[in-house]
Amino acid sequence: MQFLTRRWALLAAATALLAPGLTVPVIAQDEVSLTVWTDTPRQSMFEEYDRQHDNVSLDISVQGADIVQKIQLALRSGSGIPDVIFMADVSWGAQLKTRRTDYLLTLDDLVPQEVRDEFYPNSNSPCLLNGELVCLRNDMAHFIVWYDAPLMEELGVEVPTTWEEFEALGAELAPQGYILGSGVESYPLVNYLTSAGCEMALPDPEIADALHINLSTEACTKPAGMVDRMLANGSLSRLGTFEPDLINLAKERRIPLLIGPTWFGEYVIKPSYEVPAGRLAAATSLRWEDQEQPLAWSWGGGTYGGYQGTAHPEIVADILMWMSTDVGIQTDAITLPAHRPSSLAWGEKLKTDEYYANDDVFDIQVEAAQYSNPGYSSLRLLVDQAVAKIVGQALGSGGTIEGALPALEAELVNLAQLNGYQVISD
Amino acid sequence: MATTARIFGNKRVGFGQWVIYALIGIAGLFYGTPLAWLFLAGTRSGSSLDSDPPFTFGSFEQMAQSWANLASFNDFQILNWALNSLIYSVGGVTLSLIACIPAGYALATSDFPGRRVILILTLVAMITPSQSIVLPIFLEMNLIGLNNTYLGLILATGFFPFGVYLAYIHFSDSPPKGVLDSARIDGCSRYQLFTHIALPLARPIVSLVAFFSFLANWSNYYLAVVLLSDDKIYNLPVGLTALVSGSGALTNLAATGMPIKKPEVILAAILVILPVLVVFLIAQRFVRSGMLSGAEKG
Numbered sequence: 001m002q003f004l005t006r007r008w009a010l011l012a013a014a015t016a017l018l019a020p021g022l023t024v025p026v027i028a029q030d031e032v033s034l035t036v037w038t039d040t041p042r043q044s045m046f047e048e049y050d051r052q053h054d055n056v057s058l059d060i061s062v063q064g065a066d067i068v069q070k071i072q073l074a075l076r077s078g079s080g081i082p083d084v085i086f087m088a089d090v091s092w093g094a095q096l097k098t099r100r101t102d103y104l105l106t107l108d109d110l111v112p113q114e115v116r117d118e119f120y121p122n123s124n125s126p127c128l129l130n131g132e133l134v135c136l137r138n139d140m141a142h143f144i145v146w147y148d149a150p151l152m153e154e155l156g157v158e159v160p161t162t163w164e165e166f167e168a169l170g171a172e173l174a175p176q177g178y179i180l181g182s183g184v185e186s187y188p189l190v191n192y193l194t195s196a197g198c199e200m201a202l203p204d205p206e207i208a209d210a211l212h213i214n215l216s217t218e219a220c221t222k223p224a225g226m227v228d229r230m231l232a233n234g235s236l237s238r239l240g241t242f243e244p245d246l247i248n249l250a251k252e253r254r255i256p257l258l259i260g261p262t263w264f265g266e267y268v269i270k271p272s273y274e275v276p277a278g279r280l281a282a283a284t285s286l287r288w289e290d291q292e293q294p295l296a297w298s299w300g301g302g303t304y305g306g307y308q309g310t311a312h313p314e315i316v317a318d319i320l321m322w323m324s325t326d327v328g329i330q331t332d333a334i335t336l337p338a339h340r341p342s343s344l345a346w347g348e349k350l351k352t353d354e355y356y357a358n359d360d361v362f363d364i365q366v367e368a369a370q371y372s373n374p375g376y377s378s379l380r381l382l383v384d385q386a387v388a389k390i391v392g393q394a395l396g397s398g399g400t401i402e403g404a405l406p407a408l409e410a411e412l413v414n415l416a417q418l419n420g421y422q423v424i425s426d
Numbered sequence: 427m428a429t430t431a432r433i434f435g436n437k438r439v440g441f442g443q444w445v446i447y448a449l450i451g452i453a454g455l456f457y458g459t460p461l462a463w464l465f466l467a468g469t470r471s472g473s474s475l476d477s478d479p480p481f482t483f484g485s486f487e488q489m490a491q492s493w494a495n496l497a498s499f500n501d502f503q504i505l506n507w508a509l510n511s512l513i514y515s516v517g518g519v520t521l522s523l524i525a526c527i528p529a530g531y532a533l534a535t536s537d538f539p540g541r542r543v544i545l546i547l548t549l550v551a552m553i554t555p556s557q558s559i560v561l562p563i564f565l566e567m568n569l570i571g572l573n574n575t576y577l578g579l580i581l582a583t584g585f586f587p588f589g590v591y592l593a594y595i596h597f598s599d600s601p602p603k604g605v606l607d608s609a610r611i612d613g614c615s616r617y618q619l620f621t622h623i624a625l626p627l628a629r630p631i632v633s634l635v636a637f638f639s640f641l642a643n644w645s646n647y648y649l650a651v652v653l654l655s656d657d658k659i660y661n662l663p664v665g666l667t668a669l670v671s672g673s674g675a676l677t678n679l680a681a682t683g684m685p686i687k688k689p690e691v692i693l694a695a696i697l698v699i700l701p702v703l704v705v706f707l708i709a710q711r712f713v714r715s716g717m718l719s720g721a722e723k724g
Contacts (some may be wrong), residue, residue: 037655040672041682043500062657064668070655073561077568080655088672247476267682274473334683 032312034083034319036060037067042086042138042302045329049322056315058084068095071103083310084319087135087303090126093378096305097129098420104134105306110317111136115325120369123338126378127303130208134305136324137338139263141300142372143191144364145283146264147257148275149357155256159283163195166259166286167226170235173256181258182246183227183236184395186388188259191297192223193387193401194373196288201383201412202375210422211379215409222288224402231395238395247272259286261299262365263335270355281357282364285371294371301338303378336365380419386411464699467692468492475688492693495685499669504694506658507665511644514579514661518643519636521584526635527628530593531620535606545594551587557648564652574655582653583643589635596631597624633712640705645698666694 036046036058043062050058063070067085074081081103087093096103111133116124120140127135147159155173160166170180182188194200198220204210214220230236239246241260249255250273260268265282269275285294304323306316323329330342337343347362390411394404416423439447463480470484496504532538533545563582564573572578601623609623625632647663654660657668670676673686 039682040499040669040686041684059656061655062668062672063655064651064664065671066651070652073564073652074655077565077573079568080574244476251477271472271687272476 031055031057032315033057033059034310034312034315035081036084036319037063037070037082038086039063039088039302041334042323045323046084046319048329049319056319058319065089068092068101071096072101075101075103081307081309083307083312083316085305085307086138086323087305090301090303090376090378091380091382093126093135093303093305094129094380097132097134098380103305103307104129105308105310105313105316107133107136107306107317107320110313111321115321118325118340119338120340120343120372122372122374122376123301123369125372125374125376126301127305129378131205135303136305136320138302138304138324139300139333139335140338140343140365140369140372141261141263141298141335142285142296142365142368143188143259143261143299144285144296144368145257146260146269147281147283148253148255148279149281150279151253151256157256159257160286161283162289163223163226163286164289167230167235169257170230171233174233174235178235178254178256179237179249180230180235181237181255181260182239182241183231184238184391185241186384186391187261187297187299188241189227189387189391189401190384191259191299192227193220194297194375195223195286195295196220196291197295198223200375200387200408201379201381201416203377203379204424207422207424209420210424211416212424213409213412213416214425215405215412220405221402224400224405228400228402231401241268242272250275262368263300265356265361266335277355279357280355280361282361284364285368287371294368295373296368296371297373298376300335336369380421381412381415383412386415464692464695468689468696470689472687472689475692488689489693492689495687496690496693496697499684499686503657504662504665504669504697507660507662508697510576510659510665511661511663513576514583514646514650515640515643517576517580518583518586518646519639521580522586522589522639523632523636525584526586526589526639527593527625527632528620529590530595530631531597531624531628533590533594534597535619535624536616548587548590548594551585552591560649560652563649567653573653574659576659579646579650579653579661582649583639583646586635586639586642589639592635592638593628593631596628601627630712633709637705637709637712641702644702662698666691666698670694 032055034056038046038060040062043060046058046060050056050060061082063085065088067087071081071085087096093104095101107127116133119137123137123140124133124135127133127137145159152159155176155178157169157172158165160169166180173180190200196219198217199212199214200220202212204212227236231238237246237249239249246255250269253275255273258264265280269280285296287294304320306313306320310316324337325339325342327339327342327345330337330339331345331348333342333346337346343366347366350356350362350365351359353361386408390404390408391401394401394407413423413425466481466483467475469486469489470478470482471488474482474484474488533541533548567573567578567582572581606619606623609619614622645663646661647667650661650664651667654664657665660668669686670691672682673684673691674682675687675691
């Protein structure tokens, strides 16, 4: 038997020497070559996967924000299609899983349930398209409360736990020249508006390509009214989060508290708002008094996806899982990993980070993760842009957000229908 | 006397000239302000960009720091992109000169069947938005396997109808028809007429076509972003756009952990326009004289 095996091996070697074309499958079994399109921050992580896996060779290329268009072109030409991609924007998933652009690989049978269970609740909502898992979430970005602890103490005010208390705090501090962040920035605005469960293009869990759009309910008018009142009394600014004038207010310590995503502390408040070390603290997401628990929208959070036409779906799935769940690589991730075990390792450095006033910033981010809004999903329309357009027009002409809700609903319905969604308004 | 004034020594300047100087001053201010801001902003920190007045000068140390941050990205990959840009630009300029100058000469000096059609097609190609032919070019390059290669982009940018038109205008009256006729009587072939008479006298138009072709190639984004998908062969505009969008420096998704922020992006913008300024300063004499080519012809 051993002799026979050796003979086959010799025959294979002779064939390999005499007919180079026939050797390709033998080499392919040894090393699989895959193309990866990523953004710059994830490049080194893919390179690390390449280093750690001898049987896989990754051809990694950095792409810009036009990755969807480039994949559409590649699909059209039938060549140069990447096997694995990183999607920096959650909406790209929906754009890459359409009838005409059927790019994304369905991961239902490739990612075990126990792996999926290791992610924070709802963190993979942007990856569920019509019930199919088409990607894995890299990082969380849900809204929490950020505040300047010594300044709050100096002002003699408590950190709010409900939206009602948030509004009351704003009303108390506004006459003293303090604001609680931006009231016009689109993502925070979507967070306010969806905090009570407003149906602003929420996918139906049962019906494919169907969205719930109904902005006439109290779940929408209540938060809209709150923002209107806070804009009117000046406790929420009419400046955008990144506008220089608002940044200057922050530098002058005029923003004792704001609602921002988990990455705001490290990447906005610390470098741009220049809040000194030992002042910044976090609190969990706010809820309405009649809610049992908060409902927090997200601002960002990338996803990993694969090509449904790849020759190596198992390896592609392995890469996606490794990138999003490998504790070693995710420990050094830039933002809070969506994979819970990875995030626990990642969070250790926050606990000892002297920049923060308290050592519970990470614990609060973890606690708030369970409140992530399941409606934060990948859509072929951009809700935040619709909000920016309609609310911007309304406020610019002296109107209110509550008054603009019918126009916003009409805009969302139009966009949804244009993008092939069935709209459910009941 | 009321409409004149004495400036620059004894030279009298009329009211009309004052108006012209004023208009030049306003135009200079209007168009120079963004450039002045850009170069000053290159010396400022992110904090200064947010808080200080727009035309504040930062420091050369800050500029050096921004440069170091830019250089530290991926083992100075920006230098690689700049080199790629140079390759694409030199290749594109060479190819367009090889094609445009003889084509313009032939159209201006010869009467052959289809000449009028070619001239009209050249004008049509010149006014057609380049974006509208990007997709056909992509599919064509894909068909011949040149997508995502240096040669593919160089070949695509070698098509420069504006250069053909400029050369045609120039050769329509230069050299004068009499000179060409004399040379022909002396025994010059068509090829010799071009290489020995017309071309040596056409340095201004060659420079002008080369300048505009370089400008188009150096700042070529749209065609390059479609044809190139490997970051190792990106040109500067595509590479920097990928870098900027990945860094979140100009978007609201700033959580990237990269040292590429607004100051680095501004420095990168200066890096892109600097070679064009240098080339223009070097070539301005030729560009100016080339611009007057065919002026008498109208």
